[in-house]
Amino acid sequence: MIFLTVGTQFPFDRLVRAVDSVLDEGLIDEEVFAQIGETSYKPHNFESVASLEKRLFDKRLKEASAMIGHAGMGTITLALENGKPLLVMPRLKKYREVVNDHQLAIARKFEAYGHVLVAYHEKDLPDKAGQLKGFVPTKRRTQVEEVARRVSTFLDGLCESGQNLPGKGNC
C-alpha cells in the first residue's frame, strides 16, 4: 500500500488529483490510501479520509511500502525515521497552497541529500512514482544532542544568574 498524506491545514488538490490520474493511467500497481485534510477533490481510485488519529496514522504508516506527500518536515521526518521511500510534491505559494515557498526549498535540499524523490510539477509525478518502489532513501544524521545541550546550557544559565524573570524566577 502507498500512503498518501498531504497535511491537514491547507487543501492540496493538485497532488491528490495528480495521484488519482496516475492510477487512472495504471502507472501504479499498488493500492493507495490517503489522508487528504481539507482537500476538496475527492479521488475515485482510492480510499481517502480527511484526518487520522495519530495511532491510526502510525498504523497506516507502518503498513505502507512507500509514501507520497507534500514536502512538510513532519511527513519527511516520519518517512525517514521509518525507512519508507517518499515522493514529495512541494506546495507552492503561487497556487495559495501554503503561505510561502519553504516546501520548495526543503524539497531541493532533501532531494540533493538523497533523502526523498521530488515531483516539482504534476507532470513529473508519473515518472517519479515509477522510481518510488526502487528508491532507497539516504539515512539522515541529526545533532539533537548538540542542540539539546545548547538549550540546556541556556536554561541553566537563566537559573544561575536569576535574571529578572517574571513570576518568582527563583531558580
Place this chain on the structure above:
Amino acid sequence: MAGSANKLRICLAASSGGHLTELLTLSDCWRQHEVFYVTTVPVTGGALRKSGAVYVVGECNRQHPMRVLRVFWRCLKVIFKERPEVVISTGAAAGCMVCFLARALGAKIIWIDSITNIAGLFLVQWPELAAKYRRVEYVGTVI
C-alpha cells in the same frame, strides 16, 4: 507558581505537525522544569498531557485575519494565566505570537529555526543562515 528551587516555568509552543515534532526532539532539556504546551489542533494533545497542561489555540495564517485575531486572543489568555518564565518555540504563527506576548511580560525566549529577533537564544538548522545573521547560532539539526 514557580514552586521548588531549580525549576523554571516553561511554555513549549509549536504548531501541530513538523513544528511540534522538532520541538519534542529536545524533550530532555525540560525534564526537570515545569512545562505547559501551546499547540494548534486537538489531536496532537493526547500524549503531551502526561507532562503538562495542553492549550489548543487553533490554526491560523496571514490569509485569514479573523482567525489570526482569534488565535492571538487565545494565546493572550493562556500567557496571562500561566505567566511562563521561558518560552521555547519552533513556530509557526501561533508560536511566534506566544513568544511576543510572553516576551512583553518578561519571559526569556528560545526560538529554534525561523526569524524573529526577540529571542535570547536563537538556533537555526542550516549553517548558511547562522553565517548570515548576527546572534544566530548553528550547532546542528534536530530533524
